[in-house]
Amino acid sequence: MKLKLHIVFCITLGVFISCERKPQEAKTTPKMKKKAIVYQVFTRLFGNTNTTNKPWGTIEENGVGKFADFTEEALREIKDLGITHIWYTGVPHHALINDYTAYGISNDDPDVVKGRAGSPYAVKDYYNVNPDLAQDPTKRLQEFKALVERTHAAGMKVIIDIVPNHVARNYEGLTNPEGIQDFGETDQVGQEYQVDNNFYYIPDTPFEVPQWEEGYLPLGGEAHQLADSAFQENPAKWTGNGSRLARPNFSDWYETVKVNYGVRPDGGKDFDELPDGFDAKGPKDHFEFWQDKQVPNSWDKFKDIALYWLDLGVDGFRYDMAEMVPVEFWSYLNSHIKAKNPEAFLLAEVYNPGLYRDYIHKGKMDYLYDKVELYDSIKHIMKGYGWTDHIPVVQKGMADIEHHMLHFLENHDEQRIASPEFAGKSELGKPAMVVSATLSTSPTMIYFGQEVGEPGAEDAGFGKPSRTSIFDYIGVPHHQRWVNERKFDGGQLSDDEKALRDFYKRLLNFTSTSEALMGDYQEIHFYNKEHTTGYDHRVLSFVRWSKDEQLIIVSNFDAGESYDFELKLPPDVVDKWKLGKDVYQLKDALYNRVDANLSVKNGIGYFKVQLDPLESFIFQVGK
Template sequence: MKKITIVAGLSAVLCATACKTKMNTMDKTNQENNVRQKEVVYQVFTRLFGNKNTTNKPWGTIEENGVGKFNDFTDKALFEIKDLGATYIWYTGVPHHAVIRDYTNIGISNDDPEVVKGRAGSPYAVKDYYNVNPDLAMNPANRLQEFEELIARTHKAGLKVLIDIVPNHIARKYEGKNNPKGVVDFGANDDVSVEYKRDNNFYYIPNTAFEIPDTDKPLNGESNPAIDGKFSEFPAKWTGNGSRMAKPDRNDWYETVKVNYGIRPDGTKDFPELPWGYDAKNYQEHFDFWKDKDVPDSWKKFRDIALYWTDKGVDGFRFDMAEMVPYEFWSYMNSAIKVRNPEAFLLAEVYNPAEYRNYIRLGKMDYLYDKVETYDKLKDIIQGRALPDDLSNIQNRMADIEHHMLHFLDNHDEQRLASPEFAGTPQKGKPLMVVSTTISSSPTMIYFGQEVGEAGNENAGFGTHSRTSIFDYIGVPNHQRWMNNGKFDGGQSTQEEKDLRDFYKRLLNFSRNSSALMGQFQEIQTVNRERTAGYDPGIYSFVRWSDQQKLLVVTNFSWLTTSSFELIVPSDVISKWNLRDGSYTLTDQMYQKQTATLKVQNGEGKMKVTIAPSESFIFQL
């Protein structure tokens, strides 16, 4: 094998006798979930999307660096997101979280910079679940109404709405100023004299005061009357990541406190457990199970929060750090959401593959992040640490749940795809995107700016470069050029950025309309790796098909090498596709320019392919 620089990878699997069994499982899963088309989630960091200010001063204020608003999502902006291929918008950072800005004139207390990350604050330190971030409103006093209007505009544009719920932890200074009638605030009825009680909302360190962690200077050393080395919390509560220290470490989630779901400090469960066999039951049966059960108070509080936003027209949720909350709670809450809205889209951040099936089947999640498997492997491949062949094992292992594993290459937590720390350039990210989108029937997610090559190079202050900061007021340069001062027409974009957005638009819209991508899958990598001359290490290939459509996907992850070879389509695929000996024309579906001829002889297919660095073909028979 000759030495070659590999830039990215692919995935695929299912072969020989295992293929039929696993694909039947996949088809059955899709039928049970009434799968009609691929969904595409467009994640926006709401505070940053509409910001037109390009100052980008580290630790800059709103006045210096600007901030986006709900109203920046105009009909034109929403049309362009829809036209890109999205079916859902995930509005990240909507619930009211702690911020360093004075809103006391509308009844909001100031937050202490010593327990807030950055100046704009973390969206995952929610301060009031029954209202929204005042920074996002033209008139902060009417912020909830402005968000309700955005929900209506989004629906009018033919898109559905997702927001975050963060059940594992809340802001250190949570204040429910907008609770509906009868809703008691978190911790209001807690017995603070003990570490744990089932119906306490928090865990406590009795008779001990909270201490500020030893961190870098808040607000970069700026003078602020609230910065005094103190924060009043007695007794101290456990920190969001589970730290039981009254003085958390600087790397702990010190701005948050952990919510108690009836898990005792020794890890045992203090609530009813699901009986054997409930992994095979539907959400209505789960809902019926919990009807007469006595559950911890925190379960009820978060169920009511989810139903509150469901009733306002929110179409689903992204659940932060879901694996830190027991799946029995998710069964309880998700079944309640589904009874209220059977079409709700429920997406969870889970990073433990050993628990995936529990959160899908027992927790009634629709989708989980496919981060630890597919995402991490693609990153390894593009950075030269693995060959694309490795992805075959991933698809094989997850064949029974592949539809539930949402694919992404960019989000608010991860390094930008185009950053030097990931792919290095937007072009090197293209083969990853083709594979991530077409290898599975799962939804695809992209992060705003990804489609125009945003690399996250800015020094925002608290946040670091390569990840667009979620803690600061900052601009997103490539996105701002496409936004073009609110025209949303790419008027300031470079030609390379326009071409990249066109690539994403073609790929995402094709994926939405492809029946084959909701059908069966088989890798043809192994036979080509073993038998095909010129099939370089950076090449990956697989097939997808339905009764109506047959696709052959070939990707080149090499950044340096153009490859020419005669691709083999093995006899078992030819048989499943019911192809007789003869010649068949295939056309690339991305740009409709490239064609190839598949010659079938003695039940095996071959076709000549020449593929440039970072190029991909989606050939349709």
């Protein structure tokens, strides 16, 4: 989930640059020896082979995937794609429209549920999993544990969502461990704010559902006993995105309520702040700092939730809208997680570049989305009006934290590359994916279906085309052709879709094993723009290297034009690489199809490059 408004970039002479930042200390050194590759999968959609795709269709009409669909065969194929971590999206039990009262689960009100299958970011019970995903809802937690075990057996780590900023309006923990109280159970509801209340309240005022926008009536206007434009909540609570209206707007996150972390309505804080210099200290010091501190009740509730999932075998978390929660809480939570599992993978959704370093260094996040700077720049280039000149500038601005900025081209919030509203063709993502995956030491993430060109064209109901719906029961057609009736062999894919998946497989397997991609980086783009005839802003080049591997990466973002030029290695790169011979053989690591010779003359490297439209090369320099 993300806000509709983002940060305004600094602009000079019409060209995007990173805003000026305070001087930083030395660049962070990656702990990992190889790049992490994350596969985000929307769990309820992955194994659904139903192709009906009726707008607002029920679970019986449109089908739903299960934990059990992630078979050993499916997981092996995901692993063979080059994946190291699977982010199973939508695992915790969230509000949805399906009758599970036979299992002791209360029905959810369509007036405060988005779509029919519900938002995975409106969690209803943090100590259990979505019953839709289980073959037997009475054993849903056991089925999830079995999935964790299968994923580990396949050689991959498991990530799930935690959404600390908000919970479903009708939160109801049915399976809390002994001693765990529900959110709001002990709140003093007559006060707008009290430090240990879990929610904020609008005293003496009942909640009212939003005024529905055209086309967004609950369940598409279908009659339902609970769809009566009313939801009992008195007094009303603040809405998840911070709205203090008893009747939130339709554009607000009306299906959720905001969690109170000890931040007063006027912005004051009722908790200790980190001392100066703690941004340079590790998780152990942060953990020890909080041991004798009194923290708000909501902090402890989410700490208990995270440790609970770690006990079930989960290896890490993706945090929704982390910047809406105070950074001190993240210091508290993440240091407790690292005390239990030092290798836990902690990824956060933060969109304000001005907060990146605080959430990394003070909040002890491992990784943040590189959305507002790198993704947005690459998206503009893919759409035809951005310049590759932006990318080296962005990367320079991130130099001290580049390892922490996870790269992606698709996720559940963003448009599919192949959708007409974005690029319109999945092939336009190929040079962008090469750059995204090889530019830094940071992890790379892809979204299920991206590797076969899924366009997100279905009108699912609440979720509209260009993004695969996260709110409704739906099938994902291109992905379903790869699933091939759960054979997971791509048997129904077209030749173009097979070729695209082969490209992703080659690229991700290379990036997850290359030592150079965990080493040093230098752009050679601007040197070549100045010194190379025929090289322009639709091409990008940079180098990566380690002690034993040297790479020259060059990509053509133009869909219609080929390029033929003599690429140059600047003198400082030749010197750093100690290129003392006259000629070195170059081999393309993607397809092993092109050999070229790098000539070194007068301290400058030269070699001929012929780039077809949307083509990239990852040249390895021979010894």
